Amino acid sequence: MASSSKSNDSTNSGLKDNNSDPNDEDKPELCPGFKDVDAFVKHGFGAVLSATKASASLPQAGDEFDFYRSFPGFQEFCESQGDKLLHFMSQIMQVHGCRSHLRDRNKLTGLEERFDLIVDSNDVILERVGILLDEADGVNRSQQPVMPAGFQPPKIVVSSWNRKGSGSGSRSEMFRLLHAKNVARPQLKFKEKVDNSNTPFIPKIFIKPNAVKPLPSYFTNKQIRKERPEDLDVPAALADLIHQQRTQEHVEDMFAHPYQYELDHLLLPESLLSKPEVQMYRPMDESNFSFIDTLEDLVALNEKLCKLSEFAVDLEHHSYRSFLGITSLMQISTREEDFIIDTLELRSELYILNEAFTDPAIVKVFHGADSDIEWLQRDFGLYVVRLFDTHQASRALNLARHSLDHLLTHFCNVGSDKRYQLADWRIRPLPDEMVQYARTDTHYLLYIYDCVRAQLLDFNHGQPGLLQSVWNKSKDISLKKYMKPIYTEESYLEVQRKQKRSFNTQQLTAFRLLFAWRDKLARQEDESTGYVLPTHMMIKISEELPKEPQGIIACCNPVPPLVRQQVNALHLLVQQAREMPLLKPEVTLFGPHDTSRVSESDHHPFSADGNFIMYACHALTCWYNILEPRILKDEDSLPVAQMKARRIIESFENPFRMYLPSSDVHVNKNAKFDPSSKIFEVTNRAKYSHQQQKELEAKKKAKEEAKQLAKKVSAKGGAKKRERVPSEVGESTPKPSKKLMTPAEKPQKTEPPPEESFKPFDYSQSDLKVFAGNKSKDNTQFDPNRQAHDFKKKTVIHIRGIFCFLVQIQTSRCVNHCVFILYRGFRHNWPKR
Ligand code: AMP
Ligand code: MN
Ligand code: ZN
Numbered sequence: 001m002a003s004s005s006k007s008n009d010s011t012n013s014g015l016k017d018n019n020s021d022p023n024d025e026d027k028p029e030l031c032p033g034f035k036d037v038d039a040f041v042k043h044g045f046g047a048v049l050s051a052t053k054a055s056a057s058l059p060q061a062g063d064e065f066d067f068y069r070s071f072p073g074f075q076e077f078c079e080s081q082g083d084k085l086l087h088f089m090s091q092i093m094q095v096h097g098c099r100s101h102l103r104d105r106n107k108l109t110g111l112e113e114r115f116d117l118i119v120d121s122n123d124v125i126l127e128r129v130g131i132l133l134d135e136a137d138g139v140n141r142s143q144q145p146v147m148p149a150g151f152q153p154p155k156i157v158v159s160s161w162n163r164k165g166s167g168s169g170s171r172s173e174m175f176r177l178l179h180a181k182n183v184a185r186p187q188l189k190f191k192e193k194v195d196n197s198n199t200p201f202i203p204k205i206f207i208k209p210n211a212v213k214p215l216p217s218y219f220t221n222k223q224i225r226k227e228r229p230e231d232l233d234v235p236a237a238l239a240d241l242i243h244q245q246r247t248q249e250h251v252e253d254m255f256a257h258p259y260q261y262e263l264d265h266l267l268l269p270e271s272l273l274s275k276p277e278v279q280m281y282r283p284m285d286e287s288n289f290s291f292i293d294t295l296e297d298l299v300a301l302n303e304k305l306c307k308l309s310e311f312a313v314d315l316e317h318h319s320y321r322s323f324l325g326i327t328s329l330m331q332i333s334t335r336e337e338d339f340i341i342d343t344l345e346l347r348s349e350l351y352i353l354n355e356a357f358t359d360p361a362i363v364k365v366f367h368g369a370d371s372d373i374e375w376l377q378r379d380f381g382l383y384v385v386r387l388f389d390t391h392q393a394s395r396a397l398n399l400a401r402h403s404l405d406h407l408l409t410h411f412c413n414v415g416s417d418k419r420y421q422l423a424d425w426r427i428r429p430l431p432d433e434m435v436q437y438a439r440t441d442t443h444y445l446l447y448i449y450d451c452v453r454a455q456l457l458d459f460n461h462g463q464p465g466l467l468q469s470v471w472n473k474s475k476d477i478s479l480k481k482y483m484k485p486i487y488t489e490e491s492y493l494e495v496q497r498k499q500k501r502s503f504n505t506q507q508l509t510a511f512r513l514l515f516a517w518r519d520k521l522a523r524q525e526d527e528s529t530g531y532v533l534p535t536h537m538m539i540k541i542s543e544e545l546p547k548e549p550q551g552i553i554a555c556c557n558p559v560p561p562l563v564r565q566q567v568n569a570l571h572l573l574v575q576q577a578r579e580m581p582l583l584k585p586e587v588t589l590f591g592p593h594d595t596s597r598v599s600e601s602d603h604h605p606f607s608a609d610g611n612f613i614m615y616a617c618h619a620l621t622c623w624y625n626i627l628e629p630r631i632l633k634d635e636d637s638l639p640v641a642q643m644k645a646r647r648i649i650e651s652f653e654n655p656f657r658m659y660l661p662s663s664d665v666h667v668n669k670n671a672k673f674d675p676s677s678k679i680f681e682v683t684n685r686a687k688y689s690h691q692q693q694k695e696l697e698a699k700k701k702a703k704e705e706a707k708q709l710a711k712k713v714s715a716k717g718g719a720k721k722r723e724r725v726p727s728e729v730g731e732s733t734p735k736p737s738k739k740l741m742t743p744a745e746k747p748q749k750t751e752p753p754p755e756e757s758f759k760p761f762d763y764s765q766s767d768l769k770v771f772a773g774n775k776s777k778d779n780t781q782f783d784p785n786r787q788a789h790d791f792k793k794k795t796v797i798h799i800r801g802i803f804c805f806l807v808q809i810q811t812s813r814c815v816n817h818c819v820f821i822l823y824r825g826f827r828h829n830w831p832k833r
Contacts, residue, residue, distance in 0.1 A: 093121045183426045186326060186344040187526055196323045196523035199238055201484040204381030205258045209355040213261035216253035257481050259358060259383045266360055266385065268471055273464040275457050279335060281412065281447040284439060291430070293342035295349050301332070301339055305356035308334055310363035310388075312445035315343075315372045316425040316438060320531055323522050324484065327379045328425035333442035340438055343379070344426065350380035358385040365449045367391050367404045367441075369474070374482040387478040390445060393452035393470045397459060404441065411451045412444045487519045499539055510577035511542040517573060521562060532562050541570070545578055 034040040059065045068074045098121040187194055208215035257263070292298055305311055316329035330341040330350070343350060356362055357376075364384050366372055368391040376382035394402040399410065408414045420437040427434070456467040492515035496503065503511060518538065522529045529535075533556075540555040549571040553559055563570065 089118070093117070096121060183321075183424060183428075185321065185526075186328070186426050187322065189344075191348040194322070194324065194526055196526060197238070198487050198523065199484070200255065200486065201378065201482050202254050203258050203377065205351070205354075205383070206381070207351070207354070208258060208358075210262065210358040210360065210385065212265065215258060216256075218253045219258070255481075257383075257479055259385055260479065262358070262360070262385055263475055263479050266475060268468065272363070272471065273467055275462075276450050276453050278450040278454055279447065281444050282336070284338070284436075284443050287443070288337040289435075289439065290337065290339050291342065291435070292339055293345040295346065298341065298346055298349055299352065301341075302352050302356055304334070305332070305353070305362070306359065308356075308362060310365060310446060310449070311356075312365040312442040312449070313372070314366065314438075314441040314445075315375055316423075316441075317371070317375055318425050320424075320528050321426075323526050323528060324378065325375070325528075326426070327375045329430075329438055331438050331442040333439070333445060335446055338439045338443055340430070340435060342428070344428070347379060350382060353380075354382055358383050360386045362386060363388050363449075365390060365445050367407070367445060367448075368402075369477050370480065373477055373480045377482040378484075384478045387474040388449055388471065389474040389477055390448050390452055392473040392477070393449075393456060396466050396470050396473075397452060397455055407448050407452075408440070408444060411448050414440070414444060416440045487516075487523075491515065491519070495535060499535070501539060501543070503542060505583040506545060506577050506580045507542045509580045510545055510574055511538065513573040513577060514538045514541060514570070517566075517570065521566070525562065527562070531560065533560055537563075541574065542577075545574055546571075547578075 029035055030037060030040055034043065059068045069078070098117070203219065205215065206219050208219075290297070290301075292301055312331075312333040314331045315327050316331075317325055318328045319325040327343050330343050332339040332341065341350070357364060363386050365388045366384075367389065369384070369387060369389045373384060373387075376384070390404075390407060391402050394407060399406065405416055405418060408416055417437060420434055423434055423437075425434070430438075452470075453467060456470060457464065460466040492512045495515065496508070496511055514533065515538065518529050518533045521527075522532045525532070537556045537560070541552055544551065544555055546552050546555065549567045552567055552570050552574065553564065556563055
């Protein structure tokens with residue numbers, strides 16, 4: 001296998017990405033004293049090196065430094081040199097247009113603020129370097145991107161296509177993009193509602209073409225599940241879990257990649273490793289183009305694709321006016337034709353493309369497929385088997401840059417106008433310019449696929465190793481699983497930490513409350529959090545803690561519509577924060593389950609990987625909340641046993657609370673009555689179900705009485721046989737589809753413990769292996785093949801098992817370890833662009 005350093009091999013004439021040419025005599029001096037870039041760089045490096053050496057030899061912080069500092073001469077010298085350095089730094093920052101009050105010692109700005117300034121300036125300078133490199137490379141990023149409406153004031157919204165026919169452009173044309181402000185929300189016409197609930201994503205797939213391993217019954221029975229009337233008042237994902245518990249299916253199936261098996265066993269045929277014949281692309285204006293927005297056309301396209309040996313795919317995405325984001329367009333190019341699919345129109349039908357997308361005999365070429373793979377799963381239930389990612393190829397070839405722009409310039413001599421990358425792709429009808437741009441993204445990709453394969457082989461002296469590694473990396477990408485953003489009690493800290501702001505307790509509280517408000521509203525209104533309240537505004541509000549609602553408005557420019565609408569609610573949150581005792585910055589208070597030191601995001605049960613625990617927690621909290629209201633009755637009227645139970649439960653902090661999304665750490669009663677808290681929602685739901693249960697019980701009682709009456713009447717007839725039937729099947733089932741309902745009901749019937757006395761469960765007897773994904777065939781509790789005749793008992797044991805497990809996680813201090821056992825997905829890596 002060749003190492004990537006081979007790219008410097010001069011024999012590889014195909015790879016010319018070096019750019020300096022120091023021999024040019026005619027060039028004027030770069031800057032005084034330096035004839036060219038090389039000379040300047042050499043000098044610069046020398047200076048930086050000696051400065052680094054000098055700084056390393058300074059007295060170390062701590063005793064040594066303090067000792068030296070006790071000499072006035074040293075102190076003076078330090079101060080004058082420090083001032084000088086700050087002055088230079090300020091100058092550099094000013095040149096780059098950054099804030100630069102580094103030397104302003106009077107300001108309350110501490111070391112941290114200065115550090116922030118430097119970090120910000122570094123970002124600005126590096127960004128500028130990137131842009132200049134791009135420009136030197138022939139890629140022009142300096143143009144304004146076409147932003148989604150709302151991103152910027154209308155006056156600035158200018159794009160080539162609303163300036164169409166510049167000069168002669170009529171007024172109506174000039175304002176075309178402004179109409180983008182009023183783009184109808186595509187979500188409104190989605191057949192299946194978007195699930196923004198704070199629950200993990202479950203694959204959408206329900207038919208699995210090209211399966212080697214059949215799709216688990218969990219997915220094939222989806223239609224039946226839609227008809228479960230008892231689940232209508234809980235989030236779909238939670239209902240699925242509860243249903244799964246009832247039906248004893250494996251949780252594992254719900255979260256697995258549906259094509260994991262096929263991808264794990266995918267072989268790489270010789271033909272894909274041999275040198276290809278590079279097939280030139282057709283000029284774009286000579287190729288056919290079809291816009292596909294009907295099911296008929298989509299079916300025809302699928303049939304066409306199924307006959308090919310490769311095609312190219314790309315997606316366009318909209319993320320500003322939706323919580324999870326919406327795939328708005330799919331581009332497909334064959335060697336002959338370009339297609340653009342209106343994925344807003346055909347969202348519910350696109351799954352049919354799985355036939356071609358998962359056929360291992362057909363290569364799907366993407367450029368930078370990381371996000372695409374996730375979007376396909378999230379929106380359409382589409383998967384890719386046999387992916388070739390040209391971005392991975394570009395990396396393996398060690399090209400100067402790995403963007404599609406660069407590949408287009410490098411291989412096809414075609415420029416693309418990346419301003420459209422951020423266009424509002426929901427706009428319909430799609431303007432010609434956007435169609436052109438979108439087509440460009442896939443039109444040349446099969447040719448590039450040929451070129452890079454040939455080069456990967458050449459590069460490696462004909463050996464297939466390098467090409468093979470690109471196929472493997474591509475396969476890894478196609479194994480990625482979409483993970484829904486999950487709100488946790490610590491989410492705000494991650495964002496806050498990134499801002500590198502030090503907040504006092506009041507500010508931090510405000511930030512936490514605003515963060516929770518924003519997340520909740522964004523999910524509810526199906527808007528991005530950035531649309532609801534951009535982070536920088538949230539920080540400003542938290543820092544200033546305005547006393548009046550008007551002050552909140554003043555922190556925002558432009559004022560987000562939902563902030564304006566809910567300014568009073570926001571004001572209450574700020575007031576709440578102001579009531580906190582004021583502590584020094586950086587004292588962050590957590591509940592007793594402070595997990596902040598557990599390396600967050602990697603193994604935290606709520607990191608994107610924590611699906612499983614998250615699920616268990618949801619189910620348990622649901623149970624906890626169903627049971628709890630019974631105990632939280634008026635204390636005076638409670639019998640002694642129930643009083644005891646109540647005490648126990650009150651002293652007993654919900655053990656899964658720490659793993660659950662909510663706006664407060666403790667389950668306190670106030671939170672339950674605070675409409676802004678998550679617990680309020682859950683409790684209400686629980687109340688509702690409790691109420692329902694009461695009604696059910698009342699009905700049951702009435703029915704029982706009626707039955708008793710009937711029994712008395714028919715007693716003479718000696719109908720003994722019939723008596724037993726209803727009492728066994730579950731007399732309180734007033735709903736249809738008894739087969740499904742029977743197990744569903746059992747947990748409710750088997751759990752009236754507070755009526756008697758409260759006995760903590762003996763956790764030591766539970767089997768924990770099941771949570772490690774162990775299928776343990778000999779385990780009596782979880783054998784899906786066993787008949788459910790003792791369902792009642794099993795459900796209780798099962799729920800207690802999870803409970804026990806969670807208590808153990810909480811009390812044993814090896815959260816990491818436990819989660820690690822459960823952890824089966826892989827980290828979500830947002831691709832760098
Ligand atoms: P592309 O693969 O370049 O066509 O990009 C696909 C989608 O990713 C676009 O429609 C955008 O929604 C999003 N996207 C691409 N580049 C960026 C970027 N630099 N910043 C934010 N979103 C981007
Ligand atoms: Mn793309
Ligand atoms: Zn694209």
